[in-house]
Amino acid sequence: MSASSGALSRRALLGGAALLAAGAAGAADATVRDATGRDLPVPARVGRVFPAGPPAAILLYTLAPDLLLGWPRALRPDERALLLPEIAARPEIGRITGRGNTANLESVLALAPDLILDVGSTSETYVSLARRVELQTGVPYALLDGTLARTPETYRLLGRLLRRETAGEDRAAAAQAILDRVATRVRRVPAEKRPWVYAALGPRGLQTGRGGAISVESLDLLGARNVAGEATGGLAAVSTEQVLAWDPDVIVATDVGFAASLRGDPTWAPLGAVRAGRVYLAPHLPFGWLESPPSVNRLIGLLWLGHCLYPDLFPEDLAAETRAFHARFYGRQIGAAEAARILGEPG
Structure with a gap:
């Protein structure tokens, strides 16, 4: 992903200041350190999360789909058919990071998120973006490591941040089991x-x-x-x-x-x-x-x-593995024909 430097309007600045003031009244009672070492306040209640880009949207969907405000781009019918219908149908809200970023900070503020979530590179470029957006909007901005090998710890961190520790541990354990199986065999x-x-x-x-x-x-x-x-x-x-x-x-x-x-x-x-x-x-x-x-x-x-x-x-049996993965991570039970179609096998 690549950082967006978009200009911030006076309206967005005022909106950010207002949110910051409101946040002081309902301050979080805990903090979580994200992948960059920044201490983030855990909101007392997280009901609306804005994903900064597609990796964040998918991670959030697999852990707490009800919190997902929308998708960086609207999902196609063939994608929606394999996900929870109500969540998959949520609108396109644009993205803060990546090429072709489409969400300016005014549109982000209009959605009134409790948290902005980014997943991917934790280089200084993205740390700087996180700090800037957080300062300008007053909304906590979590930047989590998107490295595949670190998926378990990312799930645990997000679980704590969203107060969904049980779900976070469940997905972390499932991810670790796959990573361990692969590592053991490749050795x-x-x-x-x-x-x-x-x-x-x-x-x-x-x-x-x-x-x-x-x-x-x-x-x-x-x-x-x-x-x-x-x-x-x-x-x-x-x-x-x-x-x-x-x-x-x-x-x-x-x-x-x-x-x-x-x-x-x-x-x-x-x-x-x-x-x-x-x-x-x-x-x-x-x-x-x-x-x-x-x-x-x-x-x-x-x-x-x-x-x-x-x-x-x-x-x-890859079809069986596919069905199990969909049930665990995407919250959908799919049939043998759907699994075969995903794998490109005859239905």
Whole structure:
């Protein structure tokens, strides 16, 4: 996510001052330290939470959906069909962080949130944004670590902040169980036997994540060797010639059209992954299993990707795992046909 620096109007400043004064009357009786080390007052009552971006919206939905004011963008019908109907239908309210941010502080104040929640990078850029928005609005702004490996502690922290400790511990334990299962199995694979993987992002498959990028955290946790390099970096645009030179063992794609065209495209035909039939399309409903957005939706993606990379080590029934994940995290019981459709299998 990238910070928005939008100008603050006089009206927003006055509104923030008013909220700050009101907050003094109903001061919180506890504080929670967020992922950046900032001490936040726990509101005496949290009934309305504004998610700063998509990762925060998904995290909040999976823990306390009733508190979600709305979505950074309105959900599509195929996404809504897999979530709690009343919550999924909530309106588009824009976003404070990320490219194309659409929520100015006046619109945030108009929704009268008790808390603004951001999840993702905790670099100084976002700490500065959090401080600025909190000062200008008078609304507590929590910035939580969006790293996949730290999901359990993020759930516990959010549970304390929202006074939903039991739910926070439940989701934290479930997330930790998935992470532990993955780590235990991957440790059995010698380094030289771990596959070289290309994460083909975007509609042409020519964007990828370098080592440490949030878009390829799942590859890192599964011990895959990233052909784009292990040096810390973000997203990178590459050429077809570069991918051919890398010649990955496995390709993981995120775009349906690209994945469908890849096998019949003579340009990509020489690749070992294509010849071996090891091209996989990451499921994308209700949210992306590899990235897009990089939130807790990637937990079920770890099991799916583990099955793709190491089928002998991950023999789970993925349809059953998908149904269990939806019940636990999305609050919906889905049938076998829905699970198969999500996985891209025949219904």
